[in-house]
Amino acid sequence: xxxxHGFTCTNCEYTCxxxxxxxxxxxxxxxxxxxxxxxxxxxxxxxxEGADDKTINELCCEKCKGNxxxxxxxxxxxxxxxxxxxxxxxxxxxxxxxMWD
Numbered sequence: 498x499x500x501x502h503g504f505t506c507t508n509c510e511y512t513c514x515x516x517x518x519x520x521x522x523x524x525x526x527x528x529x530x531x532x533x534x535x536x537x538x539x540x541x542x543x544x545x546e547g548a549d550d551k552t553i554n555e556l557c558c559e560k561c562k563g564n565x566x567x568x569x570x571x572x573x574x575x576x577x578x579x580x581x582x583x584x585x586x587x588x589x590x591x592x593x594x595x596m597w598d
Contacts, residue, residue, distance in 0.1 A: 506583065508580065526542070
């Protein structure tokens, strides 16, 4: 079962509710990405029910439909990540807020 956490920027107060990294439910696997065009953080399904993992070039932003994506703070722990709006630190403010399948 996948989980979502609330993150808030310590500088600009941008907020998002995402897994914060690799996650999985019963039917899909997700990872957390930043759209470098929209400057938003979002979870994107990288695999659905037995299909091969999509490459980053096959993924697209849910808002602008572009593919200028990068993994969100891949080598940083889950408790703090860089803000896509101002590059300050985003901290986890709501641990395990939502569970999904």
